[in-house]
Ligand SMILES: Cc1ncc(C[n+]2csc(CCOP(=O)(O)OP(=O)(O)O)c2C)c(N)n1
Ligand code: SF4
Ligand code: SF4
C-alpha cells in the first residue's frame with residue numbers, strides 16, 4: 001500500500017514536467033500545492049471533474065505541474081477564465097490559484113466582482129506580500145514601511161487584508177491559514193471546495209528570496225517560525241483587543257454563510273423569463 | 281452541484297484499542313534526494329530533532345526509532361521529497 005504522500009505524488013503530479021519544480025528552496029508555494037492535492041485526494045474527486053486556473057507569477061506555475069484540467073492564463077485573469085469555465089459547465093469543480101499581486105493588483109477588480117457575484121468557485125490566494133516572480137516589487141499586501149525593489153527607502157502605502165476584502169465584497173466562505181499551518185490549509189481548501197458559493201482561502205506564505213531577505217526576516221525556516229508565532233485562531237482573536245491583535249494573523253474560518261449563488265440564480269432567472277411568456 | 285460532495289468518510293480512527301496497541305509504533309522516513317533542495321524546513325521543525333544533515337547539507341535521519349510519525353516533515357516539504365511510512369515488521373532470518 002502506498003502511503004498518502006506516495007499516492008499523491010504518483011497520481012496527481014505531471015511526471016512529464018521537470019521536477020524538482022521551479023520554485024526556490026523552501027518556497028511556500030510547494031507547501032500549498034501539497035495541501036491542495038491532499039484536499040482533492042481526501043474529497044475523492046476524479047481528476048476529470050477538477051479544473052485549476054491560474055494567472056502569472058511564481059504561484060501561477062502551480063497548475064502546470066498538476067494532472068487535472070488546467071489553464072495557465074494571463075496575469076490577473078485566473079478568475080475570469082474560471083468564471084467562463086464554470087458558466088459553460090457548472091458541474092465542474094473550479095479552483096483559481098493566485099498570488100497576492102495577481103489576485104489583488106492587476107486582478108483586483110475581477111476578484112471583488114467574483115466575490116460580489118458569489119460565483120460557485122474556489123479561490124486560493126498565496127499571499128507572500130510581494131511580486132515574487134518579477135523581482136520583488138511591492139504588491140497591495142506589502143506592509144507599510146517594508147523594503148521592496150520599488151520601495152527601497154520604505155513603503156509609503158498601506159496594505160489591505162485580502163480576506164477582509166473578500167468578506168466585504170460578499171463571498172460565502174472566507175478563511176485564512178499560513179504555510180506553517182499546513183494541515184489547516186488542507187482542511188480549509190476541503191471546506192472551500194465543498195462550499196456552495198464563492199469560497200476564498202488566503203494562505204500567508206514566504207517569499208524569503210524577494211521579501212524576507214530585504215526585510216531582514218531571514219530564510220524560509222525563520223519566516224515559518226514567524227508565521228507560527230504571529231498566528232492566532234479565530235476563537236482566540238475574538239477575545240483580544242485591536243491593540244493585542246496588532247501584528248497578528250488570524251487563522252481559521254472567518255466567514256461561512258449561506259447566500260444566493262449567481263451560477264444557480266442564473267438558471268432560475270432563465271426559467272422565470274421563459275415562464276413569463278414574454279417574447280424577448 | 282458542481283462543488284465537491286464528500287463521497288465516503290474514510291476511516292480515520294484506525295487505532296486498535298486493544299492493550300497490545302500501546303506498544304510503541306515505529307516509522308521509516310525516507311528522502312528523495314533528487315527532488316530535495318536542502319531548504320532546511322524538515323530539519324528545523326521535526327519535533328523529535330532527528331533529522332540531521334550530511335556533508336552536502338541534505339537531510340538524513342539520525343535515529344528513525346525515535347520518529348513519532350507526526351508527518352510534520354512530510355506535509356511541510358515544499359518539494360514532495362519526504363515519505364513517512366509505518367515500519368513493516370522485520371522478517372526473522374529463518375522465516376521464509
Ligand atoms: C499584463 C502583465 N503585466 C505585468 C506582468 C509582469 N508580472 C509577472 S508576474 C507579476 C507579479 C507576480 O506577483 P504575485 O501575483 O504576487 O505572484 P508571486 O510571483 O509572488 O507568486 C507581474 C507584475 C505580466 N506578466 N503581465
Ligand atoms: S521568488 Fe519567492 S515566490 Fe518565487 S519561487 Fe522564489 S521564494 Fe517562491
Ligand atoms: S523539507 Fe524537503 S526540500 Fe527541504 S530539506 Fe527537507 S527534504 Fe529537502
Ligand code: SF4
Nearest residue numbers: 326347348350351353
Ligand atoms: S514524522 Fe515527525 S517525528 Fe518523524 S521525522 Fe518527520 S517530523 Fe520528525
